[in-house]
Amino acid sequence: MISSCRAAELRNDRSGRPDEQFRSPAVPQLSPTFSTTMPLTIQRCASCGTELPERDARTSCPACGGLLALVHAPPAEQGAALRARFDARLRDGAGLVADAAGAARASGVWRFRELIMPGATDADIVSQPEGNTPLFHRPVVAAWAGVDALLLKHDGFNPTGSFKDRGMTVALTQARRAGARAVACASTGNTSAALAAYASLAGIAGLVLVPAPKSGAQQVALGKLAQTLAYGARTLLVRGDFDDCLRLVREGAEQLGVYLVNSINPYRIEGQKSVALEILQQLAWDAPDWIVLPAGNLGNTSAVGAALRDAVRLGLIARAPRIASIQAAGAAPFASAYRENFATQHRVKAETVATAIKIGDPASWDRATAVIREFDGVVTDVSDAEILEAKAAIDAAGIGCEPASAASVAGVRRLAREGVIRPGERVAAILTGHVLKDPGVLLDYHRADHAAPLVNAPIEVDATLDALARVMDAAAARA
């Protein structure tokens, strides 16, 4: 099977026009004896095992509709040698942004390219660069969460302000390799911002499909699309609902050569693996006891698990951390299933202030279930009030994050109180988005009439030195 995939891949490479490369055949036809060399990467259906060549642009299994995952040949180096290669790139890549090759070398995603897209060349790579996000140590947030050692991996420090850039750099690289004429998704959030920025960088048309206003009422908040408009993606207000948008992007993928970069695109998951690899490298490959992350569509849980699997298998780390996936209580089908040992796959009507994880029917369910089982993981949920209080604590520490990100720290506090995270354990919590992603939630929280913890309402004063001194004294006493 692998060798026939290789044959199809080679045929793909040889087909003349980019369009033909893009729409590759459903079933590899060439003789399996064409080549016996294992390709660097194949795509394999997680449900039925069907394999596709690396550059096949379909993002779900043609046989059963299941999710595709990428399988890479093991790198030539492992253990200390592979760690040394990644560490050398970290040192050598610093400050290199002058050209495309420099961006690829400076990227916190492409540093780990052997585990993400081993066949990519510098000429293929579409990189801002991205990654290299800080791992903050904030004792005040650790104290709030009730743990001894808490590190905050802040992926809101990516170019468009969210972790989505890690997946999008790989997806747009793949779009370029596949000769795509356009990339598309149906999303109003961080995905469309990342799509727009990377499509612009790649010089490939970017399309974002959202429902048009219906009977005069907006179906999406256009403010959420601000970055998308700014970065130059074409935003289509489709006369229909979200299901129509999804159907349309799928049809465009099948018939027009549009490359779909929605959340199930397997190359996006590959890029998202890099957040876990960066945490391990920032800790000198001495893994934390826990990695805690917000959970909505479960792509990140899947990606972090896949990265840890690689890291253990290749000897990058001696032992794997446990994983804790944190859902918002109003959008917690995965947490419910966890409590029943994953006997049923739940669906809910999602409702939470944390819009980036407001998902009732997660796409990466099966992969994430396998990850939780494999890494002695836990899944729990936290209320919107807990999320907003955690957010206020993170914001007040001077770093800030979007609401969904704070679910991870709220989850740390809950698990510490329940005794699941034990005293002395080292915890890395992932923050997925920048504080300015959702200013509406912020301003609503810090109202003078809002009786929540950590409220910081603006103070109206007379234009006198006396009034200024009173506020200053109170602030200095609090600091």
Ligand SMILES: [Zn+2]
């Ligand atoms: Zn399948």
